[in-house]
Amino acid sequence: MSNGAHILDRLHATVLSRKGADPNSSYTAKLYSKGSKKIAQKVGEEAVELAIGAVLKDREEIISESADLLYHLCVLWADAGVDPAEIYARLADREGLSGLAEKAARSTK
Numbered sequence: 331m332s333n334g335a336h337i338l339d340r341l342h343a344t345v346l347s348r349k350g351a352d353p354n355s356s357y358t359a360k361l362y363s364k365g366s367k368k369i370a371q372k373v374g375e376e377a378v379e380l381a382i383g384a385v386l387k388d389r390e391e392i393i394s395e396s397a398d399l400l401y402h403l404c405v406l407w408a409d410a411g412v413d414p415a416e417i418y419a420r421l422a423d424r425e426g427l428s429g430l431a432e433k434a435a436r437s438t439k
């Protein structure tokens with residue numbers, strides 16, 4: 331059920347809460363127990379599966395693999411001690427940059 335927070339923030343909070351949990355009762359805890367390299371490998375695998383879905387123009391696969399990738403990204407961020415807010419802030423900075431680029435392009439016309 332939605333609590334008003336963005337789905338990625340809720341997912342990040344859930345995967346953070348799995349730190350130290352029993353690997354037999356939580357897939358996320360099992361991933362943490364396998365270590366950072368395994369988590370990075372899963373992100374890579376899911377990205378490749380998404381890319382294949384895109385090449386095949388398989389819409390359902392794109393949606394499903396995107397969800398898998400975002401979940402594994404949340405686990406990678408949690409494992410690395412990165413908060414999604416830091417990613418949002420970087421994207422927001424780039425919005426500003428792209429605005430500047432547009433203005434610069436307009437001023438040279």
Ligand SMILES: N=c1c2ncn([C@@H]3O[C@H](COP(=O)(O)OP(=O)(O)OP(=O)(O)O)[C@@H](O)[C@H]3O)c2ncn1[C@@H]1O[C@H](COP(=O)(O)O)[C@@H](O)[C@H]1O
Pocket residue numbers: 341344345348355356357358359397398401
């Ligand atoms: N969103 C997800 C999610 N997306 C994908 N997956 C799991 O990711 C795995 C990906 O499948 P793969 O076939 O690639 O992996 P695998 O072969 O099982 O694993 P490996 O042997 O490669 O490690 C599946 O087991 C999926 O169940 C997820 N597992 C958990 N979540 C979320 O995380 C929350 C906490 O989950 P638990 O940690 O299991 O309590 C859940 O409530 C969900 O909201």
